[in-house]
Amino acid sequence: NFFSNSTIQRQSKLRTDENWIQEKMTDNKTRYVLMNRNEIVVIPTNKRHLTLLNVNYEMIEKYLPANNRNFVFLGEQDKQCIFAVHLEKLVLAEIVKLHQEARVIHAFPGALKLRQDEASLYSHAVGMLSWQRSQRFCSVCGNATVIKDAGYKLTCSNHKCSTHKGAVSASYPRVDPTIISAVISPDQSRTVLARQPRFPPGMFSCIAGFVEPGESVEACCVREVEEEVGLRVHDVSYLSSQFWPMPASLMLGCLATADGELSVDSAELEDGRWFTREEVVDMMCGRHAGGLFVPPVQAIAHQLLQTWV
Numbered sequence: 001n002f003f004s005n006s007t008i009q010r011q012s013k014l015r016t017d018e019n020w021i022q023e024k025m026t027d028n029k030t031r032y033v034l035m036n037r038n039e040i041v042v043i044p045t046n047k048r049h050l051t052l053l054n055v056n057y058e059m060i061e062k063y064l065p066a067n068n069r070n071f072v073f074l075g076e077q078d079k080q081c082i083f084a085v086h087l088e089k090l091v092l093a094e095i096v097k098l099h100q101e102a103r104v105i106h107a108f109p110g111a112l113k114l115r116q117d118e119a120s121l122y123s124h125a126v127g128m129l130s131w132q133r134s135q136r137f138c139s140v141c142g143n144a145t146v147i148k149d150a151g152y153k154l155t156c157s158n159h160k161c162s163t164h165k166g167a168v169s170a171s172y173p174r175v176d177p178t179i180i181s182a183v184i185s186p187d188q189s190r191t192v193l194a195r196q197p198r199f200p201p202g203m204f205s206c207i208a209g210f211v212e213p214g215e216s217v218e219a220c221c222v223r224e225v226e227e228e229v230g231l232r233v234h235d236v237s238y239l240s241s242q243f244w245p246m247p248a249s250l251m252l253g254c255l256a257t258a259d260g261e262l263s264v265d266s267a268e269l270e271d272g273r274w275f276t277r278e279e280v281v282d283m284m285c286g287r288h289a290g291g292l293f294v295p296p297v298q299a300i301a302h303q304l305l306q307t308w309v
């Protein structure tokens, strides 16, 4: 699935080798992916496609943050190391000026125009860098955290902090498991799609929700479908997963059969309906008579519906 098809070798065992990381960081063959929160630096390849700007160490040396903050080693591809770095907006603007066709764009929907492998680099980077930004201080004593393992571990800078003695001695990157399900009628002829108020007008999607502690994927699917559209799910089968960089959901794609009376939770959803297979095909192809549509091909919601139709 899109955002989850990286072709890099993550080389996780080398993250603890500080000398190797330092050497690769400053090697001019190394490539840097630049971002600022939800923005990325790209070069248009044609009207519909973008590529990430390639920058080497020399080009960004003076902008690199102190103490390796906002910085992560993504991995190696064709013997070239790839790092990602979060830079201030003004810095990105300055770098862009040096590259004729480069521009800073909003990652959504911009990242949907990247090649699959670059979209996966972006999702890896945004998941890591947003986690680092959210963990600047120790949750036990409030002192600043220190980055370790090429960006993959944070420890407390206060050596007297109890985290240095306890089992939970460090903070690791966070991934939020989330179910997303195509909910199908028992006769297989219809599926339920719903829309949240924040969706673009006309867009309907599959039922989704975060897994809670103590829940299996199946139990979460049963609960979310019941909560959101009032239907009882009989069986759930897992299809595939997608890392969704908003900022770090792991979408667990399921198919489920459900019956009962549709009852939409109006606190969370603006609308929810049964759609026939034919309607869904029209929505996927952008030719629905009422102008309704489903998420784009890059979203696992689209892939689940594709499997069902």
Ligand SMILES: NC(=O)c1ccc[n+]([C@@H]2O[C@H](COP(=O)([O-])OP(=O)(O)OC[C@H]3O[C@@H](n4cnc5c(N)ncnc54)[C@H](O)[C@@H]3O)[C@@H](O)[C@H]2O)c1
Pocket: 176, 178, 180, 196, 205, 206, 208, 209, 210, 242, 244, 246, 249, 251, 295, 299, 300, 301, 302
């Ligand atoms: N890739 C796809 O096809 C696709 C389709 C639908 C939804 N999604 C993603 O699935 C996720 C969940 O969808 P949703 O519609 O329920 O989202 P949502 O963002 O509307 O969240 C629903 C509720 O869950 C709680 N919540 C928010 N963040 C949480 C977290 N990290 N952990 C636990 N609870 C949290 C909040 O109370 C929030 O109101 C979102 O990230 C959304 O972007 C992806």
